[in-house]
Amino acid sequence: MFPNQNSNSNSSPMPDASRDSRGQEASGGAVAHARRKMLIVQRRGLHHQGLVPMNSEALAATVAAMPGVEVLKVHPSHKHARRMASHPGEATERYSVHVDAHQVEQLRQSAPPHLIIEEDHPLRYGDKHQHLAPELHTLSAYAASGQTPVPQRILLVLQGPDGRPVDNAQVILTGDSYPSHGLSDASGQVSLELLQTTPGPVRSLLIIPDKSYWNAYLEQLVLQADQPNVITLVPMTEPNPRVPPQVPLGWGQQLMGLDLVPATATGRGVKVAVVDSGIDSSHPLLRGVRLGQDFTSSNPEGWRQDQIGHGSHCAGVIGANPMGVQALQMRGFVPEAEIHGLKVLPGGQVSSLLEAIDYCINHDIDVVNMSLGSDQVSEAVNQKLEEAAQHGVACIVAAGNSGGAVQFPASSIWVLAVGALGLQGEFPPSAWEARQILPQAVSPEGLFAPKFSCFGPQVAVCGPGVGIISTVPGGFAPDSGTSMAAPHVAGLAALLLSDPTLAARLGPRGPGRVAALFHLLRLLSSPVLAHDPENRLGAGVPRLHNLARVLG
Incomplete structure (x- = not known):
């Protein structure tokens, strides 16, 4: 369960030096x-x-x-x-x-x-890019045929439209043989060895910046070995300049109706846990996050160190708080909720997840966001999720990014599984996201089910999960995945629980309240597609626009 993979980060989980991958x-x-x-x-x-x-x-x-x-x-x-x-x-x-x-x-x-x-397997969160470009992780037919690839040294220079170098970006260059990996330096340069059995364009070039820019996925690109190859990346303010932190709400939050919420509805009194890679509490919009625990080490403050940025991104969607911060406007669903950062990645195992769920029960957490998954089912975790539900802890889980069946723990009957939803025009054509549009799953409004999102009968609802801009260590970055969809739904769930009238209707803390909350989220959902035979989007996207109708 949960084999260790790193999808969108600049640091990989490091195994114990005294053990190989099988322990x-x-x-x-x-x-x-x-x-x-x-x-x-x-x-x-x-x-x-x-x-x-x-x-x-x-x-x-x-x-x-x-x-x-x-x-x-x-x-x-x-x-x-x-x-x-x-x-x-x-x-x-x-x-x-x-x-x-x-x-x-x-x-x-x-x-x-x-x-x-x-x-006690290692934990992971979904690696999206391998499903778009399997050649990044496997040998090509040329390599398998036994032909000897010819190495060439390729120098790439990454920059923004203003010529400013883009540092700390992951770069994966694939010819017709083994892929080559590198990280851009302070000058935006990265030197890679290109392996080709025959001359010609490269198969693909994937660039994943850590912040401020969109990723780039370029195919059949001609690169020169005798001179620098300049690649200009697209800023996250294009094609839509009205994105956080320039404006308070991203496209997904607006779609779900967060712009309809009065300024006084801030989630105060609700407890939310983000079970993920930690939360960078030094970020200007996440300084209100003061509680957490690191289940990957004995460091009591380790949960504040987010090497991946994944947990910080989720936390921003849920609880970014712009109050008292000039020039940064992004607002989460519940900026005044009590948010707990529970670190289980990288380096955590199933036992870490069990400890994190115990923490949620012990601390009377109301809503848990889990953006992790596996093809394998854990009976021990499923048993623990039942205990959480019995004690009033509502676990909202990303369906997974493998493009196949819903992964565990989203497949558990004790959680709410969330698929991903995209909107055309919110990302540049050079981005990885542009290759994720399922032509048969696009609405007249341009909403679509992405290829990477897991599907099946367990998907209850969907959430905005393509081209979502949120907080990461050192700034802001766009990202995509059911990992981004789940915190949209978890944030809305926390907002609903913070309303005294709604909370009274949902009932006292316990399994009944969890079931009622999940049912309410389904009732609030607007269908996206007229036909969704694979159940990629569940009941649709929960929207506050439907609240008056549902409550009668």
């Missing part, structure tokens, strides 16, 4: 012995099978007796865990363990039915 301990390049990190959790609902759950002592003794198992940590559950117990004294803690690799299957097969035994 093998190495010394001097030789594998000493293979070990895998596993989770052991008691399965709930055993009384329905006529089984008596283990108490803490029995669970500890069972784990200790397992062959090849080394206990790394015993994680306590949340403060309300006993309420979920079906039997007095039922064990609620979970174990992180190392298991000899050759004994994993034997352990699973011989384990009592009381236990969930899963691998």
Whole structure:
């Protein structure tokens, strides 16, 4: 579950230097012995099978007796865990363990039915670009044929329209062989080795700036090896100059009706958690974020360091607060909500996500935004999501960016899954986003379902998720993905909960309120397409324009 990938960042999760990607301990390049990190959790609902759950002592003794198992940590559950117990004294803690690799299957097969035994996989968020350009991650037919590529040194110079160099941009250059990766320096230059078996245009050039500019995806480009190749990037203020932070609201927030909200509706009194890569609380519009926890390290302030920018982008859509900040106008859905930054990326594992959900239950979080996913289902996480819902925590999750079936945890019945929605004309034709328009899924208004967005029966609603400009460390940047769609819906959910009249109608904190909130978001949705046979957009995009009609 959640294999580690980095889609849109300037720093990749770094593995433990003492282990390879499978958790093998190495010394001097030789594998000493293979070990895998596993989770052991008691399965709930055993009384329905006529089984008596283990108490803490029995669970500890069972784990200790397992062959090849080394206990790394015993994680306590949340403060309300006993309420979920079906039997007095039922064990609620979970174990992180190392298991000899050759004994994993034997352990699973011989384990009592009381236990969930899963691998503690790394977490990730969706890598969008590989689905647009698979050649970035795989060898071409030429390379596979055994032909020898001829290397050429290519110098690229990245700049804006005013000639200002663009530094710290990821660059991926692909000929007809292996792709070459680099990062532009302070002068905007990056030197890359182009590998081609035959001369001619390159297959693709992908440039991902860290802020201020749109990405560029260029195909069949002719590059010179004997002189600098100047690439001019498009500023994020083109083609639409009225974008944050020049104006308060992005196109997605306006579509959802945030411009209809009175200035006094700021989300005060609501608690929102962003389970992601941390939040850059030094950003002028995110300084109000004062609470959080890093589940990837022991650093108590680590959640404030967002190496990826992903969590900060989501947090800006939800809670950017422009009050007292001159010249920066961007406003989130709930700028005065109590926002918690829960860091599980990069470097986090399934156990980190379980700890983050426990944190949400312990701190009475109202709405959780999760922009992460996997093709694999975790029974332990699904069980924890049920506990969250039972305690009134509404988890809103990105459907995924693989362009296929809805990923987990969005596929869980205990969450609200959000697909992505785009709007034509909000990005330049040179951007990656321009290749994401599904021709059969475009509305008369230019709204469209993007190719990358996961689809299927679990998608409840959609949110603006293409060409979304929001806060990142050091400034602002456009980004796309269901990761951007989910915080639009999470922000609106928090805004609805902050209204005393609506909150009273939704009921007291508990599973009923979560179900009522999810139902209300569906009722507020306006369908985008007349026909959506693959259910890419669910009930449509939730809009405050529909509130009066829904409430009668």
